[in-house]
Amino acid sequence: MAGEKGKFDIVVEGGTLLTMVEGEQPVHGARVIISGDSIEEVSDCQRGPVPDSEEIINAEGALIMPGLINTHVHSPMTIFRGMADDLPLKTWLFDHIFPAEARHINPDTVYWASLLGCLEMIASGTTTSVDSYFIADGIVKAAAQAGIRALVAQGVIDFPAPGVPDPEENLHVASAFLERWINSSDLITPGLFCHSPLTCSKETLQKAYKISTRFDAPLEIHLSETKEEPVEIKGRTGLRPVFYLDSLGLLNSTLIAAHAIHLDEEEIDLLAKRGVKIAHCPESNMKLGSGIAAVAKMLKKGVTVGLGTDGCASNNDLDLFGEMDTAAKLAKVAALDPTLLDARTVLKMATIEGAGVIGLEDEIGTIETGKKADIIIVDTHTPHMTPMYNPYSQLVYSADGGDVRDVIINGRIVYRDRQFITLESDEIIDEVRRIGQQIGK
Ligand SMILES: [Zn+2]
Numbered sequence: 001m002a003g004e005k006g007k008f009d010i011v012v013e014g015g016t017l018l019t020m021v022e023g024e025q026p027v028h029g030a031r032v033i034i035s036g037d038s039i040e041e042v043s044d045c046q047r048g049p050v051p052d053s054e055e056i057i058n059a060e061g062a063l064i065m066p067g068l069i070n071t072h073v074h075s076p077m078t079i080f081r082g083m084a085d086d087l088p089l090k091t092w093l094f095d096h097i098f099p100a101e102a103r104h105i106n107p108d109t110v111y112w113a114s115l116l117g118c119l120e121m122i123a124s125g126t127t128t129s130v131d132s133y134f135i136a137d138g139i140v141k142a143a144a145q146a147g148i149r150a151l152v153a154q155g156v157i158d159f160p161a162p163g164v165p166d167p168e169e170n171l172h173v174a175s176a177f178l179e180r181w182i183n184s185s186d187l188i189t190p191g192l193f194c195h196s197p198l199t200c201s202k203e204t205l206q207k208a209y210k211i212s213t214r215f216d217a218p219l220e221i222h223l224s225e226t227k228e229e230p231v232e233i234k235g236r237t238g239l240r241p242v243f244y245l246d247s248l249g250l251l252n253s254t255l256i257a258a259h260a261i262h263l264d265e266e267e268i269d270l271l272a273k274r275g276v277k278i279a280h281c282p283e284s285n286m287k288l289g290s291g292i293a294a295v296a297k298m299l300k301k302g303v304t305v306g307l308g309t310d311g312c313a314s315n316n317d318l319d320l321f322g323e324m325d326t327a328a329k330l331a332k333v334a335a336l337d338p339t340l341l342d343a344r345t346v347l348k349m350a351t352i353e354g355a356g357v358i359g360l361e362d363e364i365g366t367i368e369t370g371k372k373a374d375i376i377i378v379d380t381h382t383p384h385m386t387p388m389y390n391p392y393s394q395l396v397y398s399a400d401g402g403d404v405r406d407v408i409i410n411g412r413i414v415y416r417d418r419q420f421i422t423l424e425s426d427e428i429i430d431e432v433r434r435i436g437q438q439i440g441k
Contacts, residue, residue, distance in 0.1 A: 008053040009411060010034040012375065014045060015059030016391055019367045020066050020351045026391055030064055034373040037186070037411035041369055055413065057406055059377050063391055065347075066367050067127025067374035067409060068320040069354030072220075072258040072279035072308025075117025075142070076110040076133045079435060080313040089226055089288045097313055098159070101134070104439050105162035110138030112435060115428045117318060118146035119420065124319040124401025127374040127409045130256065130279065130308070130358060132193035132220050135163035140181055140188055147414045147422045149374065151358050152181070153193035153220050156208050158201050171207050178215040187410055189358070191218040196225070197233055197241050202248060209250050218358065219250070220279075223257035225290050230262050242267035251276055256357055258308060259284075260298070261291040268294065272301040277357040280349070282326045284310035296331050296340045306354035307346075319401035324350050328396055343396040377406040 010033075017030030019042065033041040033051060050056060084096035110133065121129055131139050132153035143150040154177035158167045174192050181190035192212045194200045200208070212219040224230055224241050233241045242263060245251050253275035260271070260278045271278070280295050298305050307327055309318045324346045331341040355365030364374045380388060384398050407415035414422045 008033050008035055008040060008051055010055045010057065010373070010408065010413065011050055011053040012057045012059050012064055012377065012408075013050055015062040015064045015377065017042070017064040017367065018066075018347075018391055018395075020348060021366045021368055030059070032064060032367060032375065034375075034408065034411050037372055039367060039369055039371050039373050039375075042367060057377065057413075057416075059406075062380055062405060063378040063395065064367070065376055065378065065395070066351045066365055067376050067407065068125045068350045069128040069130075069306060069357070069365065070121060070126045070309055070318065070320055071130045071256065071277075071306030071354050071357045072281050072310055073117065073121075073129050073131050073318060074133045074311035075121070075129065075131050075139060075318070076105065076113040076135075077311030077313045078116045078120065078318070079104070079109055079113035079432065079439065080311075081316050083313065083439070085287075085316070089290060092288065092314070100439065101162050102160070104435075105134065107135055107138050107163075109435055110135045110162075111142055112428065112431045114139045114142035115145065115423060116432045117312075118142055118148050119423055119425050119428055120318045122146060122148060122407050122415050122420065122423075123404060123418070124321060125376040125378070125404040125407060126318070126320055127376065127407060128354070128358070128360075128364060130220070132191070134161045136177055136190075137180070140190070143188060144185060145422065147187070147409055147412055149187045149364070149372075149409055151189045151191050151218060153191035153218070154178075155193045155195060156204060157195040157199050158204055159199065171204065171211060174208065175211050178211065178217050182215050182217065189218070190215075191220060193220040196222040196229070197244060198229055205245070205250060206248050209248070212254070218254050218256060220256045220258065221245075221250075223260050224262040224267075225259040225285070225288075227262050227291060240264065240267055242270050246270060246274065253277070254359070258310070259290065259293065261285060261293045263294065268298055268301055268303065271298070272303045276303070278303055278305045279308040279357060280305050280327060281308040281310040281315075281323075282330045283323055284308075284314040286326070286330065287316075288314050292330060292334045295327065296335065299345070304353055304356040305349055306357035307350045317401075320350050321395070321399050321401045321403070324396045343390070343392040346396050347392055373408055373411040375408045376404055379403050379405040
């Protein structure tokens with residue numbers, strides 16, 4: 001239905017549409033009509049002249065697809081991009097990242113670095129992020145300003161952390177965060193992020209879970225990222241990490257576990273049985289030498305797996321196109337089987353499966369009537385996108401984030417012809433450069 005003035009809000013006209021709906025083929029010469037925050041109609045251009053609309057986006061020759069969903073990111077860590085590379089995870093974390101966080105992370109740096117993260121995510125086609133860190137109010141403010149859809153989770157850890165110098169206060173701070181932001185906006189969902197089973201005690205994990213259920217909020221955790229974690233957790237508790245979390249009552253369909261690398265067969269079965277969601281972060285896992293998650297096996301067993309970039313200190317960018325390419329190739333080389341994680345499967349992980357990770361599969365992740373209008377348009381008029389036989393393959397194996405031309409989130413254009421609409425990119429880049437100079441001193 002057209003708006004009050006008898007006009008639709010946005011019509012995306014022309015181009016090849018990948019709806020990402022199971023079983024649907026690409027639509028050539030597509031037309032997507034948007035009213036308010038939602039998709040009103042999906043058809044092809046043969047349905048007559050372009051309807052009356054406030055905005056018409058010509059997508060002729062381009063690809064139209066659902067916005068990408070980054071299921072694991074710490075956008076404030078853009079501030080540490082390239083600061084400490086090529087180090088073992090423990091050295092990287094305890095000798096570099098934690099001390100740098102203690103010195104430099106404050107509400108101001110979180111806010112500006114999160115804005116930078118939003119710039120980078122939007123410009124590379126991410127329309128939804130699952131973002132977690134300390135002093136998470138700054139992420140919420142940046143995400144709201146950017147107009148990006150985000151699950152923002154306040155970090156919980158049993159060490160002194162930015163904004164929480166006394167770990168005794170970590171759950172109080174987390175609870176107050178949920179209280180502040182719950183139901184505050186259509187686009188922002190607050191959540192909690194327990195750093196890991198190693199850095200959070202049994203009591204902390206149980207209390208955090210209890211608080212998250214009180215607010216009906218999602219809970220995130222880094223799970224079995226290193227090969228030491230199962231050994232240490234088993235030494236402490238007699239159980240492998242997944243069974244340990246289950247014994248605490250944490251395993252359920254609102255738990256988002258990032259990495260999930262060092263799992264045995266029984267642990268994968270239990271994750272599937274409990275409906276736990278997985279954020280697969282292949283580039284971070286490769287760069288930190290952490291290992292290779294058994295994604296193909298998890299998918300086969302019915303586990304919902306999305307893609308994540310992780311923070312910029314371990315990746316070092318937030319480009320999900322790169323992550324798709326890496327995820328596909330890593331699975332193939334790990335099993336010496338090129339048929340694993342085909343392009344369409346990987347594209348689903350970055351869209352509809354990612355939506356499933358955060359329980360929003362009925363609202364986003366595909367382009368169909370009634371869903372929220374989170375849509376990206378990818379330029380194909382470039383050497384590396386020519387010729388095009390299979391758009392799914394092209395997006396996964398040839399495209400990069402820089403090919404994204406337009407981004408619509410919740411029916412609002414936030415990036416048009418590679419120009420930011422909601423954010424002042426020069427100001428943000430200048431400010432983060434200035435902060436970086438202080439950190440680098
Ligand atoms: Zn992480």
